[in-house]
Structure formats: C-alpha cells, structure tokens
Amino acid sequence: MNTETTIAPVKVKEPREPLFSIKNRKLIKDPLNDSNPITVQVLGICSALAVTVQMKPSIVMALSVMVVCAFSNLIISALRNTIPNRIRIIVQLVVVAALVILVDQVLKAFVYDVSKQLSVFVGLIITNCIVMGRLEAFAMANKPWPSFLDGIGNGLGYGLILVIVSAVRELFGSGKLMGFQVVPGSFYKMGYFNNGIAILPPMALIIVGIIIWIQRSRNTKLIEPE
Amino acid sequence: MNKNSSGYTLFFSSVMVVLVAVLLALAAISLGPYQAQNVKTEKMQNILASIGIKSNAKKAEKLFNQYIKQQVVLNKKGEPVTNNINAFDIDLKKELDKAKTGEADKQLFPLFVFNKDGNLYYIIPVRGKGLWGPIWGYVALEGDMNTVHGASFGHKGETPGLGAEIETEEFQKQFVGKKIFDESGNFVSIKVVKGGAAPEDTHGVDAISGGTITSNGVTEMLKRTLGSYISYFKTMNKKGGNVATGN
Numbered sequence: 001m002n003t004e005t006t007i008a009p010v011k012v013k014e015p016r017e018p019l020f021s022i023k024n025r026k027l028i029k030d031p032l033n034d035s036n037p038i039t040v041q042v043l044g045i046c047s048a049l050a051v052t053v054q055m056k057p058s059i060v061m062a063l064s065v066m067v068v069c070a071f072s073n074l075i076i077s078a079l080r081n082t083i084p085n086r087i088r089i090i091v092q093l094v095v096v097a098a099l100v101i102l103v104d105q106v107l108k109a110f111v112y113d114v115s116k117q118l119s120v121f122v123g124l125i126i127t128n129c130i131v132m133g134r135l136e137a138f139a140m141a142n143k144p145w146p147s148f149l150d151g152i153g154n155g156l157g158y159g160l161i162l163v164i165v166s167a168v169r170e171l172f173g174s175g176k177l178m179g180f181q182v183v184p185g186s187f188y189k190m191g192y193f194n195n196g197i198a199i200l201p202p203m204a205l206i207i208v209g210i211i212i213w214i215q216r217s218r219n220t221k222l223i224e225p226e
Numbered sequence: 227m228n229k230n231s232s233g234y235t236l237f238f239s240s241v242m243v244v245l246v247a248v249l250l251a252l253a254a255i256s257l258g259p260y261q262a263q264n265v266k267t268e269k270m271q272n273i274l275a276s277i278g279i280k281s282n283a284k285k286a287e288k289l290f291n292q293y294i295k296q297q298v299v300l301n302k303k304g305e306p307v308t309n310n311i312n313a314f315d316i317d318l319k320k321e322l323d324k325a326k327t328g329e330a331d332k333q334l335f336p337l338f339v340f341n342k343d344g345n346l347y348y349i350i351p352v353r354g355k356g357l358w359g360p361i362w363g364y365v366a367l368e369g370d371m372n373t374v375h376g377a378s379f380g381h382k383g384e385t386p387g388l389g390a391e392i393e394t395e396e397f398q399k400q401f402v403g404k405k406i407f408d409e410s411g412n413f414v415s416i417k418v419v420k421g422g423a424a425p426e427d428t429h430g431v432d433a434i435s436g437g438t439i440t441s442n443g444v445t446e447m448l449k450r451t452l453g454s455y456i457s458y459f460k461t462m463n464k465k466g467g468n469v470a471t472g473n
Binding site for chain 2: 102
C-alpha cells in the first residue's frame with residue numbers, strides 16, 4: 001500500500017497521474033478479491049449476517065456503505081492535514097455519523113419500504129469497521145482521489161459478498177430472487193420446502209465461510225506459507 | 227500553527243460540530259415532508275390490508291378515501307368525541323403512553339369505519355410489545371362488531387423467521403372468522419395459543435414456534451387495546467344502531 005507521509009510537503013513537480021492509472025484501478029479491484037473487507041479482512045461481518053435475508057435490502061445496504069465509505073474517505077482525506085491528531089478518531093466518527101444520518105434520511109424519504117427492512121442497520125454503518133478501518137489505514141495518509149476510489153472499492157468488495165450471500169439465502173430461504181418467485185409452485189407440491197435455516201443469521205456465516213474457502217483455495221496470494 | 231495545541235483542537239471541533247449540525251438540520255427539514263407522506267401512506271396501506279384490500283404506495287390514498295366511511299374518536303369511557311380530531315391523525319403510541327404518565331382518562335382511541343361492497347367494517351388499531359420492540363396492527367371487525375374480518379400486524383425488529391412471522395399472511399389469516407366476544411356477550415379477546423389452538427376454538431389462533439414472547443405480546447396487545455373499545459361496541463349493539471349512522 002502506498003504510504004505517502006503527511007509531513008514535509010516537498011514541492012517537486014510530479015507528472016500528473018491519470019485519474020484511472022493502474023495504481024488507482026488497483027484500489028478498486030483489490031478489495032473485490034485480494035483484500036476483500038469481509039472474506040479477507042473479516043470486517044463488517046455483523047451487518048453481513050443481519051441484512052442478507054433478501055437481495056433488495058442487501059443491495060441498498062451495500063450502496064449505502066459504499067456511499068458512506070467513499071465520501072467519508074474523501075472528506076477525511078481532504079482534511080487530513082488539518083485534523084488535530086489527538087481527536088482524529090472523533091473527527092472521523094463525526095464525519096461518518098453525519099454521512100450515515102444523511103443516507104438514512106434519504107432512504108426514509110425515497111425508499112421507505114427498504115429503509116424499514118434495514119431498520120437499525122443503516123444507523124449501524126457508523127460502527128462498521130470497514131469504514132473506520134479505511135479512514136485510519138488509507139484516507140489519513142493519501143490524497144482525496146485515491147481515497148475516494150479506495151472507499152468505492154471497499155464498498156464494492158463488501159457489496160459483492162452481501163449480494164452473493166443474500167442471493168443464496170433468498171433462493172433457498174424463500175424461493176425468491178429480488179422478491180420474485182423463482183422456485184416454481186409445482187416444486188412445493190412435490191414436497192419441496194424452503195430451507196428454514198437460510199433465513200436465520202447462522203446461514204450467512206456458513207455461506208461466508210464457504211466463500212472464504214473457495215476464495216482461499218483459488219487465490220494463490222492468500223495461501224499462507226506452511 | 228500548532229495542530230496539537232488545545233486551542234486549535236477546540237477550534238477545529240467547534241467548527242466541525244456547527245457545520246455538521248447545520249447540514250443535518252437542513253437535510254432533516256427538507257426531507258421531512260417526504261418522510262411524513264411515506265409514514266401516512268404506509269398507515270393507509272396497513273389499514274386497507276386488514277380488510278383485505280391490497281394496495282401499493284401510489285394507490286393507497288385513493289383507495290383509502292374511496293372505502294372509508296367514517297372516522298370515530300373515542301374517549302377512555304368509549305364515548306365518541308366530537309372535537310375536530312381526525313382519527314387518522316391520532317398517534318396510538320402517544321395515547322397509550324398517557325396511561326404511564328397518569329393521564330389515562332385523557333386517552334383517545336381511533337376507530338375507522340369502512341364500507342366495502344356494501345358491508346361495514348370496524349377497524350381498530352392495536353399496539354403492544356414484542357420481544358425486541360413495539361408491535362402493532364389493525365384488526366377489522368365485521369358489522370356485528372364481534373367477528374374478525376381480517377388483521378394485519380407489523381413490528382419494529384422481531385426476529386426474522388420467528389417473531390417477525392406475525393407479519394406474514396399465514397399468521398394473519400388465522401384471525402379471520404374468530405370472535406372477540408363469547409356466546410354470553412363477555413369480552414374474551416383472541417389468544418395466540420402456544421402449541422396450537424383447537425380447531426373449534428373461536429378465540430384462539432396458533433402461536434409461532436420459537437416466537438413465544440412475540441406471540442404472547444400479540445395476545446396481550448389484542449386484549450388490552452380491543453378492551454378499550456368494548457363499552458362502545460356494547461352500547462352500539464344495545465342501541466341496535468351502528469356507528470356509521472352516528473346514532
């Protein structure tokens with residue numbers, strides 16, 4: 001990871017970096033696999049268990065986290081040279097909390113039914129370790145644009161897992177995808193039952209576990225030396 | 227400037243707090259009307275659902291106005307109050323909270339009279355406690371003010387798959403045809419019976435396995451909230467009149 005120090009801004013004319021340079025694209029791509037916030041860093045598990053019963057709330061949740069993550073990264077990165085070090089965590093929290101409340105208000109005003117399903121979990125984005133983790137680890141030490149991309153990337157990485165988990169849970173738990181009946185009625189007549197455990201939180205853990213297993217067995221970078 | 231001095235820290239945090247407060251206040255004020263409309267529409271949808279009218283956010287208001295016949299406000303004694311309060315605007319939570327603050331005699335209870343296909347339905351809002359938070363709903367009684375025509379329930383945060391099942395159609399349709407008075411005219415409410423209600427039991431429905439506390443919450447909620455309307459129903463039935471004619 002780029003560890004650009006914040007001290008002594010040396011005035012050297014650097015060639016302007018393109019907006020989507022290889023390095024910047026990596027910021028978005030990495031969290032999808034190599035440094036996925038859920039499966040590799042194991043952050044944000046709590047909300048991944050709670051909101052993944054159906055796909056629609058999961059997608060809205062993922063978008064919300066992405067927005068909060070990207071903009072809090074952007075704001076904190078822009079302020080990083082002015083934030084007093086002693087209260088930086090509080091400043092980060094205030095920025096995150098303000099963004100989360102904004103997101104919550106917007107959801108309540110425009111997608112009320114989804115906002116109801118997500119209930120407290122939108123508010124709990126404030127405590128989502130991914131957001132704070134990225135602020136401390138990345139935004140405090142990098143320029144605004146890469147920080148913004150990093151936020152988007154981590155939001156996407158989080159969202160990817162949420163969507164996979166919720167698709168499996170909705171399909172097996174209620175026979176639907178995005179609220180549409182997928183398992184045909186004739187299956188139920190032949191004795192097919194929705195899987196009760198799929199709508200309970202433990203199933204999310206099991207699915208996340210399976211994803212980690214598959215990911216680790218295929219991604220050589222994640223295989224730890226014996 | 228010394229970024230680590232107390233003065234700077236104080237200055238930074240003050241500016242930040244003021245900015246954030248202004249921003250959030252602006253957002254809350256500008257989005258407020260949309261949110262209020264959403265809450266109102268949802269309430270209409272829930273009321274309509276209890277008499278079996280399915281609606282969506284767009285149609286709810288139109289359907290509500292189409293079917294509603296009368297909104298009645300009752301006081302604690304079950305007498306209709308006529309002081310320009312719209313039953314729809316009564317917040318049942320606030321009314322029930324009055325009991326805690328010793329203002330129980332000031333409680334007001336809303337009642338909605340609907341006319342669907344020529345039949346009258348009396349819709350009573352109910353509210354109580356589940357396991358994790360409040361539960362609420364609407365119970366629609368038929369013209370005899372005894373038989374349940376339908377019920378719809380909602381909850382804030384009951385466990386999905388367990389307590390949250392009260393929101394499902396399977397749970398709610400059990401209430402259809404149940405009676406709140408016994409044969410001699412005493413109020414018995416409807417109980418959610420753990421282990422399953424007997425098929426001939428007109429005052430019981432099956433509880434949700436694993437959702438006992440929520441189920442008990444529903445029983446308690448029905449008994450308490452419906453109880454507030456009993457004297458009104460009894461007077462109405464005695465008079466032989468009905469609410470809708472207002473006599």
